[in-house]
Amino acid sequence: xxxxxxxxxxxxxxxxxxxxxxxxxxxxxxxxxxxxxxxxxxxxxxxxxxxxxxxxxxxxxxxxxxxxxxxxxxxxxxxxxxxxxxxxxxxxxxxxxxxxxxxxxxxxxxxxxxxxxxxxxxxxxxxxxxxxxxxxxxxxxxxxxxxxxxxxxxxxxxxxxxxxxxxxxxxxxxxxxxxxxxxxxxxxxxxxxxxxxxxxxxxxxxxxxxxxxxxxxxxxxxxxxxxxxxxxxxxxxxxxxxxxxxxxxxxxxxxxxxxxxxxxxxxxxxxxxxxxxxxxxxxxxxxxxxxxxxxxxxxxxxxxxxx
Amino acid sequence: xxxxxxxxxxxxxxxxxxxxxxxxxxxxxxxxxxxxxxxxxxxxxxxxxxxxxxxxxxxxxxxxxxxxxxxxxxxxxxxxxxxxxxxxxxxxxxxxxxxxxxxxxxxxxxxxxxxxxxxxxxxxxxxxxxxxxxxxxxxxxxxxxxxxxxxxxxxxxxxxxxxxxxxxxxxxxxxxxxxxxxxxxxxxxxxxxxxxxxxxxxxxxxxxxxxxxxxxxxxxxxxxxxxxxxxxxxxxxxxxxxxxxxxxxxxxxxxxxxxxxxxxxxxxxxxxxxxxxxxxxxxxxxxxxxxxxxxxxxxxxxxxxxxxxxxxxxxxxxxxxxxxxxxxxxxxxxxxxxxxxxxxxxxxxxxxxxxxxxxxxxxxxxxxxxxxxxxxxxxxxxxxxxxxxxxxxxxxx
Numbered sequence: 001x002x003x004x005x006x007x008x009x010x011x012x013x014x015x016x017x018x019x020x021x022x023x024x025x026x027x028x029x030x031x032x033x034x035x036x037x038x039x040x041x042x043x044x045x046x047x048x049x050x051x052x053x054x055x056x057x058x059x060x061x062x063x064x065x066x067x068x069x070x071x072x073x074x075x076x077x078x079x080x081x082x083x084x085x086x087x088x089x090x091x092x093x094x095x096x097x098x099x100x101x102x103x104x105x106x107x108x109x110x111x112x113x114x115x116x117x118x119x120x121x122x123x124x125x126x127x128x129x130x131x132x133x134x135x136x137x138x139x140x141x142x143x144x145x146x147x148x149x150x151x152x153x154x155x156x157x158x159x160x161x162x163x164x165x166x167x168x169x170x171x172x173x174x175x176x177x178x179x180x181x182x183x184x185x186x187x188x189x190x191x192x193x194x195x196x197x198x199x200x201x202x203x204x205x206x207x208x209x210x211x212x213x214x215x216x217x218x219x220x221x222x223x224x225x226x227x228x229x230x231x232x233x234x235x236x237x238x239x240x241x242x243x244x245x246x247x248x249x250x251x252x253x254x255x256x257x258x259x260x261x262x263x264x265x266x267x268x269x270x271x272x273x274x275x276x277x278x279x280x281x282x283x284x285x286x287x288x289x290x291x292x293x294x295x296x297x298x299x300x301x302x303x304x305x306x307x
Numbered sequence: 308x309x310x311x312x313x314x315x316x317x318x319x320x321x322x323x324x325x326x327x328x329x330x331x332x333x334x335x336x337x338x339x340x341x342x343x344x345x346x347x348x349x350x351x352x353x354x355x356x357x358x359x360x361x362x363x364x365x366x367x368x369x370x371x372x373x374x375x376x377x378x379x380x381x382x383x384x385x386x387x388x389x390x391x392x393x394x395x396x397x398x399x400x401x402x403x404x405x406x407x408x409x410x411x412x413x414x415x416x417x418x419x420x421x422x423x424x425x426x427x428x429x430x431x432x433x434x435x436x437x438x439x440x441x442x443x444x445x446x447x448x449x450x451x452x453x454x455x456x457x458x459x460x461x462x463x464x465x466x467x468x469x470x471x472x473x474x475x476x477x478x479x480x481x482x483x484x485x486x487x488x489x490x491x492x493x494x495x496x497x498x499x500x501x502x503x504x505x506x507x508x509x510x511x512x513x514x515x516x517x518x519x520x521x522x523x524x525x526x527x528x529x530x531x532x533x534x535x536x537x538x539x540x541x542x543x544x545x546x547x548x549x550x551x552x553x554x555x556x557x558x559x560x561x562x563x564x565x566x567x568x569x570x571x572x573x574x575x576x577x578x579x580x581x582x583x584x585x586x587x588x589x590x591x592x593x594x595x596x597x598x599x600x601x602x603x604x605x606x607x608x609x610x611x612x613x614x615x616x617x618x619x620x621x622x623x624x625x626x627x628x629x630x631x632x633x634x635x636x637x638x639x640x641x642x643x644x645x646x647x648x649x650x651x652x653x654x655x656x657x658x659x660x661x662x663x664x665x666x667x668x669x670x671x672x673x674x675x676x677x678x679x680x681x682x683x684x685x686x687x688x689x690x691x692x693x694x695x696x697x698x699x700x701x702x703x704x
Contacts, residue, residue, distance in 0.1 A: 148578040267699060
């Protein structure tokens with residue numbers, strides 16, 4: 001009986017100390033999180049709420065703002081028109097870029113994870129090396145390569161493939177130029193998640209597949225690719241989400257046809273007082289990205305569970 | 308907007324009005340007062356803390372001012388983007404030696420971007436917008452008039468141009484640089500035997516070899532070409548027509564330029580053969596020995612004047628005047644003429660610094676070159692927001 005009481009007391013004591021510990025833990029977590037949370041609230045949540053309020057006319061900065069709360073700006077935008085078409089054009093361009101980039105980056109990630117034994121991380125560093133150069137410089141360098149009198153066209157004319165007065169003009173200031181430069185910029189970035197997912201793969205699956213008689217292609221299709229899919233989806237999102245709102249690259253190499261949704265938002269905010277329309281465009285983009293994240297996020301989790 | 312407003316809003320009309328009426332500064336002040344009375348609470352033009360007095364009695368002396376003058380300006384106007392040493396030496400070297408202060412520069416890409424930033428709350432000491440936006444700046448209520456007696460070079464400035472800086476009867480802006488907007492074409496590639504026209508910017512024959520400017524100015528250029536009654540005051544129908552016209556011609560355009568130097572580089576490399584151009588590009592083409600033609604379009608060559616404004620809450624009132632004094636000196640004028648091929652309001656500047664052909668082509672020695680019928684002064688656009696909306700649609704389409 002006494003022993004039981006002691007045991008119960010011990011359990012109680014353990015429970016009490018556990019609770020204290022949990023409470024302390026919770027306190028520490030709250031303490032650690034308060035900084036980043038405050039940051040997010042101040043510099044993300046509050047501005048988004050401000051933009052949302054601006055988009056319905058609840059706040060205004062300029063004398064030209066109507067000062068009347070209405071969904072008119074939303075109705076105009078969602079009812080079709082140039083900005084909606086521009087949005088779909090940007091989605092198309094981003095999709096093309098994302099698919100191309102994932103296809104290009106996969107072999108790189110695969111080679112690094114499974115093909116290289118020595119100096120794997122040195123090679124990885126080399127891939128990331130372009131990030132040491134300014135983004136603007138890298139984009140501007142493409143102007144030198146793609147221009148009418150640029151490296152490519154000069155070579156074509158020098159090798160008499162095309163006459164000196166017939167450069168390929170769509171190389172620069174076109175949708176092609178925007179997509180090419182975006183793909184170039186994002187390939188190293190995207191190789192990383194693919195590399196990580198392949199590198200973490202249990203190699204014994206590959207051996208097992210081999211032992212069971214699967215060829216290299218079959219092993220890749222049935223084992224390696226499915227196991228690396230979370231990395232591929234993550235990689236895809238890595239490119240797709242930022243490129244829908246891209247505006248620097250189109251500004252530099254896009255010309256009139258490479259103009260994207262992000263450029264419209266930038267122009268609406270920086271070159272006039274049509275901030276209400278700009279807010280609608282910005283918030284819509286944010287909403288679309290949030291929905292994409294929610295959808296793909298679930299997909300990602302499901303994959304990692306089954307993997 | 309009533310008729311009186313409209314007269315005051317457009318500097319050309321205002322000038323003509325004064326000339327016709329033979330009135331001087333007094334009547335200008337009366338007009339301004341009338342206008343103010345009519346637009347009570349309308350943005351508070353001239354309503355800055357010191358706006359009405361313009362006197363210097365209660366101000367801190369230059370020694371008491373904090374210094375560190377903040378200049379909100381275009382690229383290459385002192386910040387050293389184009390000529391690091393010379394910009395400093397000629398544009399504000401005098402300021403630096405007289406005040407011991409070194410200004411800091413914040414740049415804007417174009418008039419609209421600069422205005423939006425300030426409308427949204429940014430403040431500096433001085434700003435350098437162009438004449439067609441002066442009224443907007445004053446209406447915003449953030450500017451104060453200059454005191455010409457504190458600018459020693461003031462008497463050397465072209466009185467006709469100075470008048471463009473007078474808003475509500477007060478010298479809110481000190482005009483300094485001026486020039487044109489017209490098509491510049493590569494004479495080896497573009498048929499120059501035809502009559503000069505803005506139409507070259509919309510000509511199917513030069514598809515992919517044309518550059519427009521990346522601002523809503525293309526709206527009034529389009530309107531001018533289409534022959535609207537007043538390109539600076541188009542009706543909704545005219546704006547819609549111009550928008551549709553520009554959209555239908557957009558595929559001809561290689562790129563829209565943001566920095567005039569970017570246009571020059573593409574023009575020099577023959578990536579484009581025709582473009583919306585300022586005189587600086589003309590000067591570069593001349594210096595480079597290119598076979599070019601700077602058009603005097605039959606629709607009219609558009610002229611512009613830009614000048615310095617002083618922020619109402621600037622704590623560097625005297626520093627700002629010294630800065631503008633430096634900018635209005637003959638050495639600053641000659642730098643602007645020799646290196647950017649822009650005109651300058653200082654009429655005592657030595658034009659021999661510019662190649663003789665250019666003096667003639669750009670009318671640098673002709674005081675009437677900016678006036679009608681020689682040119683169409685770029686004018687205040689009262690419905691600028693609507694223009695911007697249509698231009699946004701051109702870009703997005």
